Structures are given as C-alpha cells and as structure tokens.
Amino acid sequence: MADPELGRLLGFENDPLAADVRDMAAGVAEAAASGRSAALTVITTPDDTFAGELFVHDISWEHRRCDIGLFLTPAARRRGLAQAAVARLLTWVFEDLGMERAEMTTTTQNARLRAFAARLGFAEEGVLRAHNIERGRRVDLAVFGLLREEWRSRPA
Amino acid sequence: MSPPIPVPDRLRAGAIALQPLRDADAARYAAAFVTDPDLGRLIGLPTDPDPEAARAAARATEAQAAEGTRLALAIVAADDDAFLGMLALNRFAWRHRRCELGYWLDARARGHGYATAAARLALDWAFPTLDLLRIEICANADNQASQAVAIRLGFTREARQIQRDLERGRRVDVIRFGLLREEWPAPGS
Numbered sequence: 001m002a003d004p005e006l007g008r009l010l011g012f013e014n015d016p017l018a019a020d021v022r023d024m025a026a027g028v029a030e031a032a033a034s035g036r037s038a039a040l041t042v043i044t045t046p047d048d049t050f051a052g053e054l055f056v057h058d059i060s061w062e063h064r065r066c067d068i069g070l071f072l073t074p075a076a077r078r079r080g081l082a083q084a085a086v087a088r089l090l091t092w093v094f095e096d097l098g099m100e101r102a103e104m105t106t107t108t109q110n111a112r113l114r115a116f117a118a119r120l121g122f123a124e125e126g127v128l129r130a131h132n133i134e135r136g137r138r139v140d141l142a143v144f145g146l147l148r149e150e151w152r153s154r155p156a
Numbered sequence: 157m158s159p160p161i162p163v164p165d166r167l168r169a170g171a172i173a174l175q176p177l178r179d180a181d182a183a184r185y186a187a188a189f190v191t192d193p194d195l196g197r198l199i200g201l202p203t204d205p206d207p208e209a210a211r212a213a214a215r216a217t218e219a220q221a222a223e224g225t226r227l228a229l230a231i232v233a234a235d236d237d238a239f240l241g242m243l244a245l246n247r248f249a250w251r252h253r254r255c256e257l258g259y260w261l262d263a264r265a266r267g268h269g270y271a272t273a274a275a276r277l278a279l280d281w282a283f284p285t286l287d288l289l290r291i292e293i294c295a296n297a298d299n300q301a302s303q304a305v306a307i308r309l310g311f312t313r314e315a316r317q318i319q320r321d322l323e324r325g326r327r328v329d330v331i332r333f334g335l336l337r338e339e340w341p342a343p344g345s
Contacts, residue, residue: 013251062202063322100327101319126315130290130336132252138289143315143332 003074009110010071011134035059042085044076051076054089058103065101066093086120094148102151104144107134117144121154158224158250161286163217167229167277172270174229174243174277177214181230181239185210188241188262197324198299199260224248231261231274240265243274245282245291254290255282259305271305279309279340289337296321297329306333310342 007015016024024039031037038056043049052072059066068089072082093099104122106113114124122144131141167174177185189196189204196204205213213228220226228244241261248255257278259271282288293311295302307313311333319327335342 063320065320065322100322103317103320123318125317126332128292128314128332129312129334131254131334132249133289143317145317145320147319 006071008135009107009113010069011107011132013135035061040089042070042072042076042081044081051081052085054085056089056093056097059097059099063101064099065103066097066099067103067105068093069104082116083119086116090120090146090151094151100148102146104146105141106144107132108140108142114142120146121150122146158248160224161221161227161245163221163227164229164281167281168234169273169277171234171268172240172273172277173232173234173237174274175232175237176217177210177228177230177242179211179214181232182207182210182214184239184262185213185230185242188260192263195260195263198296198302199258200296200321200323202324224250229278231259231265231270240270241274243278245278245286247292252290253288254292255286255288256292256294257282258293259302266301271301272308275305275309276341279335283337283340291335293333293335295331295333296323297331303331303333309335310339311335312339 028039031039036057036059040054041050042052042054044051050073052070055069057067057069068086070082070086070089090102093102102122104113104117106117108114108127118124123146125143125145128141128143130138132139163176165175186205186207186209217228220228225248226244226246228242228246230239231241231243232239239262241259243257243259245255245257257275259275261271279291282291293302293306295306297316303313312335313331314334315332317330317332320330321328
C-alpha cells in the first residue's frame with residue numbers, strides 16, 4: 001500500500017528512493033551529535049516492522065524550542081500510533097532535551113495534520129502565506145505551538 | 157545552495173542612505189544600546205554590543221553576503237553619513253525564495269520615518285536583485301515601533317506565536333508579518 005501524496009505533504013522535493021533513505025539514516029547520528037536535529041523510527045512490536053518516522057528539527061538551543069514532524073506508513077495509520085508516538089516524543093523533547101516550546105508546521109491543505117495537532121493540544125497560531133515552494137507551487141503554512149507547561153498540565 | 161549576495165555601495169532615498177557599516181560607526185552603534193537600554197532585548201540580542209562587537213560586525217559584512225546568509229547595512233544620514241541605525245536581510249531560505257528583514261534605529265533618530273524609508277529601500281532592492289518571492293518581519297510583541305513599520309509598509313500580520321523566543325531569561329511572544337512580491341509596492345505604502 002502506498003501514499004503518493006505523502007512526499008508532497010511532508011515538503012520533500014522528490015520522493016526518496018531506498019538509497020536516499022540509507023543516506024538519511026547514515027546522516028542521522030552526525031546531525032544529532034551536532035545538536036541540529038534528531039530522527040527516530042517508529043516500529044511496531046513484536047516484529048520490528050517499520051511504521052514511520054519522527055523528526056525533531058530547527059532546534060534552537062538559544063530559544064529552547066524545536067519543530068517536530070512525523071509520517072506513518074499507510075498500513076500503520078488509523079490505530080492511534082501517531083498520537084502515542086508523538087506524545088512520547090514530546091515528553092522526551094520537553095523533559096530530556098529541556099525544550100520549553102514545540103512547534104509544528106503544515107501546509108494549510110493538510111487537514112488531517114491540523115486536526116492531529118489540535119488533539120495533542122497545539123494551538124494554531126497563524127498562517128504564513130506563500131511561505132514555501134513545494135514542487136514548484138507556493139504553499140501557505142499553518143504554524144502551531146505547544147508550551148512545556150501546557151504539555152505537563154494536559155488532562156491524563 | 158546559497159548564492160552570494162551583492163553588497164550595494166550605497167542606496168539612497170531622501171534624507172537617508174544604506175551602506176556597509178564602517179569602523180567609524182562603531183562608537184555610535186554601541187552608544188545606541190546605552191541611550192536606549194531596552195533596544196538589545198527588543199531586537200533579540202543576548203547581550204548589548206560594545207564598539208569592538210560593532211567593528212566585528214563591520215568586518216563580517218562581506219563574508220556573510222558572500223555566503224548568502226546575511227546582508228547587513230548601516231542606515232545613515234544622506235547628507236553627512238552620520239550613523240542612524242542598522243538594517244539586515246537574514247534567515248535566507250533560498251529554496252523557498254524568502255528571507256527576513258530586520259532594522260533598528262538609535263533613539264535620537266526615531267520619529268522621522270527613517271526605519272520605514274530604509275526598509276522601503278531594502279525591499280525595492282531585494283525583491284528584484286535577489287529574486288525573492290516573500291520577505292518576513294518577526295517582531296517581539298513588546299516592540300510596537302517595529303510592528304508599526306511593518307504595517308506602514310503593507311506587510312500582513314500572519315501569526316502571534318506564544319512565548320516563542322527566550323530573551324534574556326524571559327519567554328516572549330513573537331508577531332510574524334509577511335509581504336509577497338506581488339504585493340510590493342503596496343498602494344500608499
């Protein structure tokens with residue numbers, strides 16, 4: 001099962017090939033060591049099946065904030081995995097990395113991600129018009145923010 | 157890939173001009189942060205610059221432009237080159253053909269529309285010269301003067317990001333403004 005819309009929604013200039021993914025995996029440790037970004041794979045147990053990827057990027061240590069992103073394979077969707085994975089990631093970002101604010105961005109057409117961000121407690125803070133060029137098209141970007149104290153005081 | 161940014165020798169409009177920062181500006185540059193003790197915090201500097209930091213900024217201009225990461229220019233009086241403030245284009249995202257615009261004025265140079273005039277000069281120059289499609293202004297929510305300049309230039313207020321930045325130990329809201337190339341020049345701006 002494939003999702004031809006995924007690359008565009010994630011803002012990838014081209015859909016990655018297996019070799020590109022191997023290159024990305026090779027670069028993950030270096031990017032993390034330099035403090036720039038982190039990428040973590042979501043797997044389903046017990047068979048270690050690849051289910052998606054979580055990203056922490058645009059880390060600003062000066063402002064103690066970062067951007068987070070994710071995708072799941074089509075087979076892994078609609079089971080609550082995204083919410084569970086990102087909730088765990090947010091706790092890591094706030095409590096272990098010491099971030100005080102997390103951000104998400106998405107093109108305004110991505111209704112699924114906008115609803116997902118809202119469910120996690122992110123506030124939609126505005127729309128940056130024609131902010132990015134994705135595959136030759138100018139797209140509007142919705143920006144979301146979540147503060148550490150909001151995350152800590154979320155309803156159980 | 158970041159293309160090099162050509163550094164203009166001098167851009168002039170009426171009473172002000174934009175030109176590369178000089179060593180001779182260092183004393184007035186640093187003094188601006190003494191005259192207005194809130195300035196450094198409002199524009200997001202972790203510490204106030206001293207004259208040596210100003211000279212370092214002057215020396216860095218060419219290299220930053222050559223790397224395609226930043227173009228910083230002094231705002232000066234057109235008649236005698238007296239230093240009035242700074243303007244910078246930075247945070248370039250060349251793939252998305254956009255950057256950010258920032259500016260500040262010495263307290264003694266405020267109230268004459270110099271920041272608006274300087275920003276207008278920079279926008280007139282940057283959109284065609286750098287082939288940009290979008291220019292942004294990010295202002296500390298406390299910085300009313302900066303936001304007033306953005307509105308006067310025809311920027312759209314697009315977001316208020318709650319406690320986005322950490323400035324000298326305090327989290328502050330950031331107001332984001334955007335201007336698209338097809339909106340410039342705005343009628344009446």
